[in-house]
Amino acid sequence: MSKNLKLKAARAERDMTQKALADAAGVSRQTINAIEQGEYNPTIKLCLTICRVLGKTLDELFWEDEENESL
Amino acid sequence: MSKNLKLKAARAERDMTQKALADAAGVSRQTINAIEQGEYNPTIKLCLTICRVLGKTLDELFWEDEENESL
């Protein structure tokens, strides 16, 4: 899996730390970190929650144009 | 969780059965059925795959405006 730099950028845009986003989304800081690092394949619900916290759409944060996924 | 009728409609629009979509997405028919029935909270990767198969965006198939999720 590839890193999610769009998420990292959107978080920076709001000047939120991983912990702040994690708290706002109701997950652990490690979960946010793992998503940004591309180690986890998050659930759609968590993606939706993150989108609402950061004021972005699913397509803005999670659409992948070129990338290669397996499942 | 609430049913995903947008997915069901998009599938119907393409005249695909749950099995056909499942095969195209590389998952089991039960998984597609569970997502449509709102029993599963699918991963973003699977959502992306389904979107590509059906020619829709994440926002079109998986954005939830009104609904209430817990996590």
Place this chain on the structure above:
DNA sequence: ATATAATGTCAAGTATATATTACATCATGT
């Protein structure tokens, strides 16, 4: 009426998303 396809659902198993705790590193400020 009777096949057949499509859907809904259940049970048991496997894979993995997420939690918790902990520690190391990097950055920033004092």
Place this chain on the structure above:
DNA sequence: ACATGATGTAATATATACTTGACATTATAT
């Protein structure tokens, strides 16, 4: 140099996404 906040990562545990197989029900067609 030292403290503190932010980030990256690892280990173990738990919840749940997803699989496989099977069966019942609801179309759809002959």
